[in-house]
Amino acid sequence: MGSTQRSTLSTNVAGLVDGSSTREQVSYIDNLPVYVKELIAGGAAGAFAKTAVAPLERIKILLQTRTEGFHSLGVHQSLKKLLKHEGFMGFYKGNGASVIRIVPYAALHYMTYEQYRSWILNNYPTLGSGAHIDLLAGAASGGTAVLCTYPLDLARTRLAYQVVDTRRSFEYATKGFQSQTAYKGIKDVLFSVYKEGGVRGLYRGVGPTLIGILPYAGLKFYIYEELKRHVPEEYDNSIAMRLSCGALAGLFGQTFTYPLDVVRRQMQVGKQLHSVQGNAGYKNTLEGFSTIIRNQGWRQLFAGLSINYIKIVPSVAIGFTAYDTMKFWLRVPPRQKSQPTSTA
Numbered sequence: 646m647g648s649t650q651r652s653t654l655s656t657n658v659a660g661l662v663d664g665s666s667t668r669e670q671v672s673y674i675d676n677l678p679v680y681v682k683e684l685i686a687g688g689a690a691g692a693f694a695k696t697a698v699a700p701l702e703r704i705k706i707l708l709q710t711r712t713e714g715f716h717s718l719g720v721h722q723s724l725k726k727l728l729k730h731e732g733f734m735g736f737y738k739g740n741g742a743s744v745i746r747i748v749p750y751a752a753l754h755y756m757t758y759e760q761y762r763s764w765i766l767n768n769y770p771t772l773g774s775g776a777h778i779d780l781l782a783g784a785a786s787g788g789t790a791v792l793c794t795y796p797l798d799l800a801r802t803r804l805a806y807q808v809v810d811t812r813r814s815f816e817y818a819t820k821g822f823q824s825q826t827a828y829k830g831i832k833d834v835l836f837s838v839y840k841e842g843g844v845r846g847l848y849r850g851v852g853p854t855l856i857g858i859l860p861y862a863g864l865k866f867y868i869y870e871e872l873k874r875h876v877p878e879e880y881d882n883s884i885a886m887r888l889s890c891g892a893l894a895g896l897f898g899q900t901f902t903y904p905l906d907v908v909r910r911q912m913q914v915g916k917q918l919h920s921v922q923g924n925a926g927y928k929n930t931l932e933g934f935s936t937i938i939r940n941q942g943w944r945q946l947f948a949g950l951s952i953n954y955i956k957i958v959p960s961v962a963i964g965f966t967a968y969d970t971m972k973f974w975l976r977v978p979p980r981q982k983s984q985p986t987s988t989a
Contacts, residue, residue, distance in 0.1 A: 674976055683756040686971035691751020692744050694964035699743065700724065700736035701956035706805040708949035710914050720952045739805035742831045746797030750790045755968055758786035758866060776874070780867040787862025791854055796847040798854075800834040802910060850912035853930040857905030861898045869894035869965055882973075887966040895961025899953060904946035906953075908933035 674682075695702070704723045707715040715723050727735045762782035766774055772781075791798075828834045838846045872890040873881075880886045912927050927933035937945050 677975070679977060680756055680760065682972070682975040682977045683759050684752040686968050686975055686977070687755030688748040688752035689971050690755070690964050690967035691747040693967050694751075694960045695743055695747045696740065697963055698956045698960045699740040701952055702743065703727070703736055703738060703740075703805050705949040705952045705956060706739075706802060706910060708952065710910050720955070739801050742797060742801035742804050742834075745831065746794050746801055750794040750797075751964070753793055754786050754790040754862070756786075757789045758782050761785045776867055776871045779870045780863040782863075783866030784859040784863030786866075787858040788855055791851070791858050795851050795854065796835060796838075797831070799838065799847060799849065800831045803834050803838075803914065804828055804831070850909045853905045853909040853912065853933065856930060857902040857909065861902040864898040864901065865894045865961065868897055884966060884970075887969055888962040891962035891965035892958040894965070895957040896954065898961075899957045903950055903953060904934070905930070907946050907948060908937065911937065 701720075704715075704720060704727065707723060707727075708718075715726065718726065724736075731738065759782075762778055765772060765778055765781060772778065828837065835847065838849075842849065869890050872893060873886075876883075876886055876890070908927070908930055912933055927936060934946070
């Protein structure tokens with residue numbers, strides 16, 4: 646009996662020593678295609694980052710779209726008013742749609758970035774391998790992800806735009822919000838929008854979105870990768886380093902493209918904004934810019950920018966850090982590194 650136990654024990658110890666007990670798990674992960682690992686890493690990173698900043702995102706949309714009762718308030722007062730009328734869960738209204746959108750969006754965004762980057766390096770060697778490759782790949786991946794997931798972004802915006810006093814009754818919604826449609830969820834928004842305007846309705850505002858995402862996504866990846874290249878090798882795996890690089894990348898990228906985001910949000914709410922504020926809607930991005938400046942003042946193009954700074958720093962920082970961490974856990978092989986265009 647003792648000899649049997651010793652034999653079993655020795656077998657288990659031997660298995661631990663040579664790693665056979667974990668070989669099956671390692672084999673399963675390693676056998677996944679690289680693009681699948683990148684999809685998983687990107688989707689998880691996006692969901693985690695988006696949920697972390699959901700309350701700030703809700704307030705930003707209310708400020709951007711000049712929602713009745715919120716357009717003249719600051720960030721702190723807006724948060725207090727939202728808490729009073731909708732309770733704590735009001736901070737996360739529309740976050741379900743946001744996460745459902747961000748998972749495929751972030752998954753496609755990060756994965757296609759890696760794929761576009763490799764494709765450019767392999768097929769266009771004359772372009773070199775500097776940081777400009779990250780700019781091109783990031784812009785292309787951003788456009789791809791937007792086109793594939795835009796209707797979900799529109800649904801998220803419409804859900805976040807409506808404010809209903811759930812603590813008392815729906816009377817609050819009928820005072821100054823008489824013409825707003827009370828959507829029940831993502832499916833209801835998509836069905837209603839499609840019924841009103843077909844496929845074109847589902848992509849209302851996609852113009853300024855694409856115009857904004859191409860430079861933003863490109864700059865975001867460019868700045869992040871460029872900053873990482875200047876970090877000493879011993880800090881390559883530092884969480885604080887990745888958070889800092891990601892924060893700066895999001896901050897600079899968003900600053901240049903924020904006005905386009907404001908036009909996009911007002912185009913997305915469309916008829917709701919018309920019924921509440923008498924706005925006939927914008928036919929295109931240029932008309933949106935000129936109308937906002939003429940009727941609302943140029944400052945409206947930067948409405949909510951302060952809260953966007955507060956939001957974008959943790960959002961992009963967490964997103965990049967979570968993505969790099971997930972790639973490490975999933976054992977994604979090191980990619981080909983870009984070389985500086987000149988050497989010292």
